[in-house]
Amino acid sequence: MSIRAEHLTHLYSPGTAFESYALKDISFEIADGSFVAVIGHTGSGKSTLIQHLNGLYRPTSGTVYYNGEDIFAEGYDLKALRTKIGLVFQYPEYQLFEEDVITDVMFGPKNMGLSDDEARARAKKALMQVGIGESLYKRSPFDLSGGQKRRVAIAGVLAMDPEVLILDEPTAGLDPRGREETLAMLEELHSERKITVILVSHSMDDVAECADMLMVLKDAELKFFDRPKEVFRHVEELESYGLAVPEITYLAHDLIKAGLDIDPTVSTVSEAKAELLKLLKW
Numbered sequence: 001m002s003i004r005a006e007h008l009t010h011l012y013s014p015g016t017a018f019e020s021y022a023l024k025d026i027s028f029e030i031a032d033g034s035f036v037a038v039i040g041h042t043g044s045g046k047s048t049l050i051q052h053l054n055g056l057y058r059p060t061s062g063t064v065y066y067n068g069e070d071i072f073a074e075g076y077d078l079k080a081l082r083t084k085i086g087l088v089f090q091y092p093e094y095q096l097f098e099e100d101v102i103t104d105v106m107f108g109p110k111n112m113g114l115s116d117d118e119a120r121a122r123a124k125k126a127l128m129q130v131g132i133g134e135s136l137y138k139r140s141p142f143d144l145s146g147g148q149k150r151r152v153a154i155a156g157v158l159a160m161d162p163e164v165l166i167l168d169e170p171t172a173g174l175d176p177r178g179r180e181e182t183l184a185m186l187e188e189l190h191s192e193r194k195i196t197v198i199l200v201s202h203s204m205d206d207v208a209e210c211a212d213m214l215m216v217l218k219d220a221e222l223k224f225f226d227r228p229k230e231v232f233r234h235v236e237e238l239e240s241y242g243l244a245v246p247e248i249t250y251l252a253h254d255l256i257k258a259g260l261d262i263d264p265t266v267s268t269v270s271e272a273k274a275e276l277l278k279l280l281k282w
């Protein structure tokens with residue numbers, strides 16, 4: 001069970017003066033149940049890439065396999081795929097449209113042909129998991145706060161009970177607290193539902209703690225696909241792509257320069273703490 005991209009290439013406006021590559025010969029395999037972060041500067045191809053994974057965009061060449069099946073092969077059921085691979089677009093709150101919260105979240109499951117009762121049960125579970133309580137069910141989505149709207153939109157995708165949840169910059173525009181809460185919620189979803197999560201972000205600090213694999217895109221090319229720690233070794237290369245390593249990794253490097261014997265791949269606060277405690281015992 002996995003998502004496998006093979007030589008995925010996407011050319012926008014082919015044959016015109018505006019022809020440009022958004023993806024160039026990208027291959028990778030995402031194992032079932034993993035938490036993958038897709039990182040890259042604006043315009044690197046992140047949104048284009050993820051929209052190939054549930055078949056919204058067709059590749060110019062190359063293809064995507066889901067559980068061993070070519071999703072762009074003739075006769076493949078893309079509609080069914082889109083319920084298994086749920087995609088939360090950037091600023092998903094703009095896509096809320098029903099008169100109240102519960103009806104909005106029930107839309108996806110109803111559209112899949114589930115009964116009212118089943119759809120409601122799915123919606124309730126999803127809303128609970130994103131931290132939206134019953135007192136908000138009958139409210140208009142438009143009356144909610146920005147953070148609440150986004151949670152409702154995520155619940156709408158979750159209610160389809162996807163095997164894979166893809167989110168395009170779910171923390172964009174949120175304040176630091178909203179970002180932290182959203183990331184904590186995603187980690188919880190990942191462990192509770194045992195689903196694969198693919199999180200698009202442009203902040204290393206956002207993903208260092210939660211992702212077990214990191215995909216780095218630069219100008220339509222896949223530069224790294226590895227464990228975060230391995231990727232963070234390449235500080236200069238990442239900086240040349242307009243990316244930074246986590247703040248805590250910079251701090252570790254400063255301490256090394258000051259003469260301390262610390263692991264240069266430290267990338268979370270708890271790892272840094274463990275390293276410092278180890279030193280203090282001397």
Ligand code: ADP
Nearest residue numbers: 012021022040041042043044045046047048049
């Ligand atoms: P990211 O999500 O990393 O910011 P995108 O996938 O949106 O990157 O864009 C990758 C490249 O493709 C950029 O150069 C962007 O300008 C271009 N692009 C994106 N969408 C379109 C489109 N619909 N038509 C033409 N070019 C596009």
Ligand code: MG
Nearest residue numbers: 046047048168
């Ligand atoms: Mg994007």
